[in-house]
Amino acid sequence: MNTILIPGDLIETDVARNRNYYFTDGSNSYCTSMCILNNGRLVPLEGLWYPNEGETVVGVVKEVKNSIVEVDLSHFLRAIIIKSPRDRIAFRIGDIIEASVKQVEDKKTIILIFPRLLKNGQLLQVKAVKIPRIIGKNNTMVAQISSFTKSNIVIGYNGLIYIRGGDMALAVSAILKVAAEAHKPGLTEGVKKFLERELEVTEK
């Protein structure tokens, strides 16, 4: 088991840290969230999503004005798409969309670009901090779940996941399994076995 740190715990100087999960008090650094030490890296176990440029998000259209579409990302920051006259999407309240983070303005508003409508699927919400694990290194985890379940899966860094088609129930339970065991090693292999076992059961 790797070492789990809690808020206020000292972080050794040789640990690589994620800028959003520690603070420095003079010469020492301390954790601000539940974290795990993984091969000399500080990885958050709990915590909020801090948007970065280029990250994919999944959200729901909350308000449509003349030039601005407000999107609910289930996050404390407001998120908007600034419509351009060339945009051909007719946004309606309640539409599920996928988009990309362009920038965060003034620590208060996320500007989204490249929106795409997602239709006839299910929304699943997990803690945003678990998302990197659900994606996996070079997309391995989500690709694996997708290929076993034949579901189309779009993962938002904000913690919302869109699933459509295939064995959706199995896709949901596989994703929830990754979220619950995100801190454990050997997860890709474990999820593979889980999916194989479940599919075997249903085929019999």
Added chain:
Amino acid sequence: MFTNKGYHMNAINLAKANYIKELLNRDMREDSRALTDFRDISINTSILKNAEGSAQVDLGGTRVLCGVKLQPEETMKDTPDQGNLIVSAELLPLASKDYESGPPSPDSIELARVVDRGIRAGQCIDLKDLFIEEGKAWTVFVDLYILNFDGNFFDASYMAAMAALSSTWIPKYENGAAVMEERVRKLKVDNIVTATTFAKIGQKIILDPDVNEEAVASTRLTIAVDKEFIRAMQKGLSGSFTQKEIQDMVDIAFEKHAMLKDYVSPQSNQ
């Protein structure tokens, strides 16, 4: 629906709601239940020692804690030979991001009144049994605490109230005062009433709606029954039912009563 002040709608719930409608068109539910299945139920009683009776009910993700307190009070002029029953409910802010702290909301008042009505109409508690002496009788306070809200707090609250009352002990009364540290006899529970709540979504009727299903329901009906009789009903929301639909729901409510009663009071024969 619970209003989230300052937020004109919850867009994410709306998206989930659309999906629920889609599934129901194929007679399916998100958690793969049949349309007339309850979610998993678990009940623990006598879990609080300062309360004279208590129970915690988990109905799927909905968690209700019920505490029963007894207090000697003056009898009322028109009922000098009996005690009193007071049911209250609180939708605690820790139960849902949509619940706010503050004075009782209309939803919590409705919940308390619907539970109160069933207990009273079913004569579950013999109020005359609460008489202590000339001018004094026990008041039974039933407090329902919603700890986690995932839809259908009516049925969970009925179970919590009935289970808590079934585990309630009456304190000693001596020299004109209650001795709360000493409990002398069990509260007599003469009848068990259970509730079954339905929601109508499109043309489909489902039992035990969860929070996402409630969000999209047009109508709701709670039917409280004992072995023989319907004891209380409450329709909610703005939609409507046909007479046939109501008859079908009543049949199911009676059918489910046997199972629910066993959860609430495993030994009783009512």
Added chain:
Amino acid sequence: MANMLNKPELLREDGKRLDGRDLDELRPLSIKANVLKNAAGSAYTEWGNNKVLAAVYGPKEVVPRHFLDPERAVIKCRYAMAPFSSLSDHGRSGPNRRAIEISKVTKEVFDNVVLLEEFPETAIEISIEILQSDGGTRAAGITTAAVALANAGIPMRDLVYSVSAGKIKDKIILDLDMLEDNYSDADMPVAVSPRTGSVLLLQMDGEMTRQELNLGLDTILEAGKQISKIQRQALIDVYE
């Protein structure tokens, strides 16, 4: 200090307290984190006969809007005793003056350690419900809420704990129960940031000398090591 006339003896002849504890001994304490489904974070504590549930929501939209702070998040805190939480009377529900004061001092404890500046224009909501009470519920509430906040991933500079010290005659006692709270000569709930040892809550009523105050704080800081350990274990157990 209620009813001084019928004051019961609070120490036994062998020098121990009525429940058999040593003067500086905590009541049995257990904490479980992540107990509620909807909340961003939650914790449940049994501390002696106290049973306390805490939950955290947010950061979320500030309601009503005039509480909004453009520079940082605002903490909203609710401490409330359930109407069935005490053995004596059925309590009226809703916040009374005592509960409002405790909510306020609890909020101020967390204002100190939460990195509020990371979430301008939002609210973080802390709810503390006392389900069963036997003295020391504000301390139990703060200790529980700290675990709920960490469980919610709300960034904090430290995991605070709280416990009370008091006085019976010339003896300093730790972690007063209801009976001791009612009849002791002093009661002093304290909350501490263990990383720095700084005091974030300090209330006192009764009578204490300067020396007794120091001894009380020392006793609290020593006991805090145990409380912190139990809080830490509760948070780690979520991942077992």
